[in-house]
Amino acid sequence: MAKRQRLLTDFLIKLSVVSSPTPNNEAGTKVEEPGTQTQTNAVRLKDAGVQQNRTPQVKWLSQWHWLYYEDDGMFCRICKETNKKNPFTGKSGCQNYKTSTSTRHVVSKEHQNAIQELKLKSNFQQASVNAAASLSQEESDKFKAAVSMYRTVYWLAKENIATFKYPSLLNFLRLQGCESLNHLQQGRNATYESHITAEEIQDAIAAVLMDDLKKKIERTPFFSVLCDETTDISVEKKLVIYLKLLNTETFSQETHYLDNSVIPDAIYCTWDALVVYFESRNASTDPKAKGILKNIITYDFVATMYLLMDVIPVLTQLSMVFQKQELDLALVQPAVNHAVAEIKRLKEEDGPHMQQLSQCLIPAENGKVKLQGHVLSHCTEAKERHFKAQIRELFCEEIIKNLRVRFPDESSNVITMFSVLGMRPLSFVDDKEAWGNDKIDLLIDLYGKEVQLDDDTKVAPIIDADETRREWALVKDLVLQEAYPREKLATLWKLLHSYHREMFPNLLTLASIALVLPVQTADCERGFSVQNNTKTASRNRLSSDRLNKLCTISINGPPVENFEFDRAVGVWRWKLYGSPKKMKKKKMKKEKKKRMTPPMKILEQLF
Known part of the structure; x- marks a missing residue:
């Protein structure tokens, strides 16, 4: 017994030397000498008559990496992480400080299972990372394919090409080496190559364009509405409505439509050939040809044709003024007044073509008159005077009346008031201080x-x-x-808006109204051209809604390279699957389950 106590005392002496310092020692408190500590321990043991509990050793930490000390207890990091229940995971840890205790724990079944679970968990996490990277690349490829698909549909709409050409165009693009389109297919059946998909894409693109237009309307201080009626190729009446608004950033008006005008002079240029043709048909006793020939060789018909060739250029010139995309208000009243004055002149005297008619009329036998070798019927001096006094005068009066109805004095006065903002004649007036004050006062009254x-x-x-x-x-x-340029009202006030915005807030408000005044509906006429190019004879079954979407893309859409296709993809996916975030979670979960092995599925449920 004495030998055992002596051996235990020697062990405690060595233990006090090699054991880790206590917190008090780290804080700099006084440490007792080894001999004193040994005597104390020996006295305690001797007094108690029992063996003292062991303390953990530092070298165990390097021997077992899973081991750590906390609050006078030993803990297993692996078992605790995997939620195992054993002395090394308890609240106070294992306090049996023996080498054999740790050795038994290492070979225990629970500890070995914990190690295997950690390895599986690590492999699962790495697999998840790899799957996520793979999924991210796959999603990227699919997104590129979607953008290519959207760009194709957008181009078809901009070029007024039928939507049913979409599948054929996709196949052609694949033949040309567009590899991104190979990622369109989802499963066996979802190829996204039908015309129905193309129409859904058109809806998404049109929604983005309309959203942009709504934002512009919300930002603009003023806008005007342009309306006109037309009939498409399927004889369906349409009311076309357009908005003319002011871009507050550039201080410029925005319009989007185009048109081409052709002077109707076909009959004038081909009159001789028409007469020869119908004379040959008359010889074969064709009653229709005989009736048409009888009308086109009368003096009234020929004189009306030549009169129209004098009148139409005047009205065409006026129409071209109003077809300008940025109409200068200062030109409206002078252009209308000039047209009225020209029509009045043609009412009183012969125009260039009427003079040419008088020179080309050649007397023939029996008091008859020939024109280009053809005998005219009812061509006498009395008939000529009657035409000039009755037909020509009434026709010109009716044109002047229609111009006054189309451009009444009230609206012309308003346009004239705003034209003062152009300040075009300012350099040539003597009293610059008083110039334009009367018109500004009228605008102030309004x-x-x-x-x-x-x-x-x-x-x-x-x-x-x-x-x-x-x-x-x-x-x-x-x-x-x-010395600001004053050729155009819009150019002048764009400069004033850029450099002197704070100086003229009220005048800029008036200029904003002037720039969006609906003085013409030429934009609507340009829209008719887009409609007719879209709804053709071979596409006459287009619904009104589909035609509206196609016209929206063709007219309001920017060039293909400037459109934000990612927004349209988002709109389309939202309509198909709901929230993009929710859709992404569903797809991620689905792909994740596909890549998981049965043990991984079990681990996912565990962790």
């Missing part, structure tokens, strides 16, 4: 006073009267001093 509507609603003025007059006096001097 927009600088409170207006009460029929339902007693009061509309506040949109400009300040006194400030507008002060700004007008200042802007005239500024424009002359800076």
